[in-house]
Structure formats: C-alpha cells, structure tokens
Amino acid sequence: MNTRMVTSMYFKKHRKLWICLWTLGIFMLVTIAVKKYAFMDCDLEDQYQKVYTLNKNCRQSLYASLEILPLNQINCSKIMRGDVEALEEALLDRLLITNKRASITEEDYFNMTVDCKKYKKMRKFLTFSQSKEEEDFPIAYSMVIHEKIEMFERLLRVIYTPQNLYCVHVDEKSPEIFKKAVRAITSCYDNVFVASKLEKVVYASWSRVQADLNCMEDLLKSKVQWRYLLNTCGSDFPLKTNAEIVRTLRSLNGKNSMETEKTPAYKKRRWQYHFEVDTSVIQTKTKKNPPPANVTMFSGNAYIVISRDFVKSLFQNPHVKELIEWEKDTYSPDEHLWATLNRMQGIPGSVPLHAKYDMSDLNAVARLVKWQYDAGNINMGAPYSHCRGTYQRGVCVFGIGDLPWLLQQHHLFANKFDPKVDNNAIQCLEEYLRHKALYGKEL
Incomplete structure (x- = not known):
C-alpha cells in the first residue's frame, strides 16, 4: 500500500476531527485579525483629534494607559468622599519621611523633552480632544509663573488639550535654568508658548498685570479663535475638567466672571x-x-x-x-x-454699577481661596472652615482634608497648592480630574 493511499484512508477515518481543527483555525485567525484591527489605532497619532469616534475597546485600552494614579497607597476615591480612615492614612503618609519623593528637576525635564513624543506619552498628556463640544470651544490661558518647574508642568498637564492655547509668562528674574526648562517643555507643543515679552515681576506692582497683558496680546495674535481667557499662577490647580470648564463658560453667555x-x-x-x-x-x-x-x-x-x-x-x-x-x-x-x-458701561461682558451686581470671590467662578481671616465655624457665620493644610500670607495652602469641600464648590480653579505642603492633595486631584475627563464620572 503506497503512502497516498495510507494518507487518504487516515483522513477519511479522522475526517470530522480535521474539519473541526480547520474550522477552529479559521476562527482563531479571524479573531486575531478583528482584535488587531480594533486595537491597531489605540496608540493614535493621526486620529488624536477624533478619539471620541473610536470603538469602545480602543478607547478603553487607550484610557487605561492615561490614568494618573498616586505613587503611594492612599485611596483618593475614599478621600474625595470624606472617609475619615482614608484621610487619616493620607495624613500619616504625608508625615512619613520614607514616603517623601524627590521633585522632578529642571535637568530631568531637559532629558525627558529631548524626545517630545516619548515625553508626552511618559508624562501622560491628553493629546486629543474628548468631544466635539470641547473642540468647538477653545479656551486661552495666561500662565504667570516664577518657580517650581514640576508644579508648572503638572498644572499644564491637567489643563492641557490640543484645541486650547497656552501662553506662559516666566518672571524675568527667575533662574536661567528654570526659564530654559520651561522653554524645553513648551517646545513640545504647538499650542503652548512662552510670552514674547517677559517682565521682572515685583509683588503688588504693575508688573504682575503687565505679565498678563503681554500674554493676552500674544494670544490675540493666534489664529485660534478662542472664546474665553483664564489666567493662572504656579500655585493654582483646577477643580473641573476641560469639559466642565467649557460648559460653565458657555453658560456665562458672553459675561465675565470675577470678584467685583x-x-x-x-x-x-x-x-x-x-x-x-x-x-x-x-x-x-x-x-x-x-x-x-x-x-x-x-x-x-x-x-x-x-x-x-x-x-x-x-x-x-x-x-x-x-x-x-x-x-x-x-x-x-x-x-x-x-x-x-467689569463695571464700566460698554465694556464687553461687564455688569452695571449698581450694588445688586456686586460679586464676591465665592460667587464668581474664577478662583476659590480660603482666607485665614474669614475662616472659622460655619455654624457661627464663617463662610468656610479653617485650612486643613497651612496658611501662607493669610491664604490657605490646601491639604488633603480640604479636598471634599473643594470639590463641592462651583469654582473652576483653587489657590494655593504646594507639593512640599501636601503632595497627596495634588495627587488625588490629578487622579480625580483625569478619571472624570476620561470616563465622564467621578472617581
């Protein structure tokens, strides 16, 4: 009996098994192809502007890689809800020397930004728009800073979207290494730039206003038709996602919002x-x-x-x-x-002189601050309780215990934050805002 006849008889005997194996093989190849197609653009380069049109699996894979998680074991979700045990653990963690980490230095940013694509991926910047609504409502930012390079970058990361515009004014008096590090970071983005004219900023002088004006003038020259401008400093941090900020600004309907x-x-x-x-x-x-x-x-x-x-x-x-x-x-x-x-007649977005149009800082949306001289017992008439971090020149530098209260407010930003006072407060806000930006729900 020759080989061909043996093979034929063997195939006929095990025909059903071979058909099963063949069908299974085809199924596996199709499954692999479908999965490959579904995830092949999850690293997104050319589709970052249209991420909201991608399939669910792709978005889930991408979003998981962009979550910002605490470097320690604190439970930010419980902290945001005011869980006493989680807050106590975070406070203890803040006191433990072994849990303190070194800040990212200017030299570190020089090294990281040599490869901008790698830098943005490593530092988890959201380089895509989350929605058509946000794309159609670009915002301009004037960012006036003078120190703490990592705090600046973390602020930029949490407010960054590709359709917005960011002008960074660096105090002319700042060390050269700081100014160079800022330029290294901004060079990785087409929509982030250093102001064309820098001021030597002196506290409580005109130079602080001029710094913002320099950015405003530069921002008006851009082709981006931004709708509103928000100004920030290096100790600010947002309380809302970009989508929430857009909705708040839309609701203003052309009006400005500030203490007056x-x-x-x-x-x-x-x-x-x-x-x-x-x-x-x-x-x-x-x-x-x-x-x-x-x-x-x-x-x-x-x-x-x-x-x-x-x-x-x-x-x-x-x-x-x-x-x-x-x-x-x-x-x-x-x-x-x-x-x-904002009270002058004929100025766009202004309100009349009458006292009924007066607006306190707590009623405006621009900035939430806890002033030491106003803090106290709410039941006794104080506008808010005492700072859970520390006071600096009469202003609260927020601690982790302030977060549940902060997130109940309508303000877009809060001031002040400092990683040396309480880095956990900033970490939890980063995790909370990124989670809400990606998934549209609270942590």
Whole structure:
C-alpha cells in the first residue's frame, strides 16, 4: 500500500476531527485579525483629534494607559468622599519621611523633552480632544509663573488639550535654568508658548498685570479663535475638567466672571496715592488725580474669567487704555483694575454699577481661596472652615482634608497648592480630574 493511499484512508477515518481543527483555525485567525484591527489605532497619532469616534475597546485600552494614579497607597476615591480612615492614612503618609519623593528637576525635564513624543506619552498628556463640544470651544490661558518647574508642568498637564492655547509668562528674574526648562517643555507643543515679552515681576506692582497683558496680546495674535481667557499662577490647580470648564463658560453667555465689589475704605489708599517700585512697592506722600472719566473704582482680585471681546477692548478701547495708564503707579492694581473694568458701561461682558451686581470671590467662578481671616465655624457665620493644610500670607495652602469641600464648590480653579505642603492633595486631584475627563464620572 503506497503512502497516498495510507494518507487518504487516515483522513477519511479522522475526517470530522480535521474539519473541526480547520474550522477552529479559521476562527482563531479571524479573531486575531478583528482584535488587531480594533486595537491597531489605540496608540493614535493621526486620529488624536477624533478619539471620541473610536470603538469602545480602543478607547478603553487607550484610557487605561492615561490614568494618573498616586505613587503611594492612599485611596483618593475614599478621600474625595470624606472617609475619615482614608484621610487619616493620607495624613500619616504625608508625615512619613520614607514616603517623601524627590521633585522632578529642571535637568530631568531637559532629558525627558529631548524626545517630545516619548515625553508626552511618559508624562501622560491628553493629546486629543474628548468631544466635539470641547473642540468647538477653545479656551486661552495666561500662565504667570516664577518657580517650581514640576508644579508648572503638572498644572499644564491637567489643563492641557490640543484645541486650547497656552501662553506662559516666566518672571524675568527667575533662574536661567528654570526659564530654559520651561522653554524645553513648551517646545513640545504647538499650542503652548512662552510670552514674547517677559517682565521682572515685583509683588503688588504693575508688573504682575503687565505679565498678563503681554500674554493676552500674544494670544490675540493666534489664529485660534478662542472664546474665553483664564489666567493662572504656579500655585493654582483646577477643580473641573476641560469639559466642565467649557460648559460653565458657555453658560456665562458672553459675561465675565470675577470678584467685583465696593472698595473697602482701607483699600482706597492703594489707588489714591502714587507708589514707586524698587524691589518692593513703596507708598509716597503724593496724591494721585482721581480716576479718568469719572470711573467708579471697585475691588476684586488678580484671577479672572473674561471673554475674548473683553480682552480685545484692553488694546482697542481708548477709555480702557486711559484707565490702564492711570493704574500703573498704584498698589496691587490687579486687585482693582479688572474689577473696575467689569463695571464700566460698554465694556464687553461687564455688569452695571449698581450694588445688586456686586460679586464676591465665592460667587464668581474664577478662583476659590480660603482666607485665614474669614475662616472659622460655619455654624457661627464663617463662610468656610479653617485650612486643613497651612496658611501662607493669610491664604490657605490646601491639604488633603480640604479636598471634599473643594470639590463641592462651583469654582473652576483653587489657590494655593504646594507639593512640599501636601503632595497627596495634588495627587488625588490629578487622579480625580483625569478619571472624570476620561470616563465622564467621578472617581
């Protein structure tokens, strides 16, 4: 009996087995091909702008790789819900020297940003839009910083999306290595740049306002038709995702949002006298002329949410330009210029002079701050409880225990945060915001 006959008889005898094996093989090949097709674009390069159109499996795989998780064993989900045991464990963790990590240095950022693609992937930047709604509503940011390179990068990472625009003003007095590290980071993004003109910023002087104005002017030159501008500093951190910020800004319907109230008597000297600037701001005995055009002065703070048309008016409206010029020798002009402009008739997004339109910092959406002199027992009339971190110049540097309260507020950003005071507070906010941005639900 030859070989061919043996093979034929063997095949006939085991025909059903061979058909089963053949069918199984075809099924496995098809399954592999389907999975390969489903996941082949999950690393996304050319489709980052349309991630919300991808299939569910692809998005899940991508999103899992972009979650920002704490480096230690704290339970941020429980902390956000006010779980006492989880909060106590996080507080203990903060005190343990063995759990303290070294900050990322300027030199580290030089090395990481040599390969921008690798850097963005390693540091888990969201380089794609999450929705069509966000794509259609770009936001501009003015970021005024002077130190703490890692804190700047973490802030940028949590607010970054490809359709927004980010101008970074670095204090001219900052060390060269810091300025170079900022430029190294910004060089990896087409929509993040350092301001074309840098100021030597002196606390409570005009230079702080000028830093924002420099960024505003640069941002207006961009082809990106951003809708609103938010200004930040290096100790800020958001309380909302980009999608939530977009929805809040849409609801403003062209109005600005900032603190703007009647000026307390003790603050009036800030613009009644001429101040000179050296390494600090010094009051002289020279009285200033009243504000131009009979302008009524209001009190506020440096952090604002303003429409694109409001920003344009700063460089185009002659009355606004006149007030800006008059403000340049005042004390802490950022705490009265913006508030006053937002009550001037004819200024885009402004509100009338009447006291019914006064807005406190707690009612505005721009910035949430716990002031030491306001904190106390809520049941006794205080607006909020005491800081769970520490106070710096009368302002709370938030601790992990402040997070449940912070997340109940409507503000877009909060100030202040410092990883040296409580890095766990920042870590949990990072995890919370990234999880909510990716999955649309709380941690």
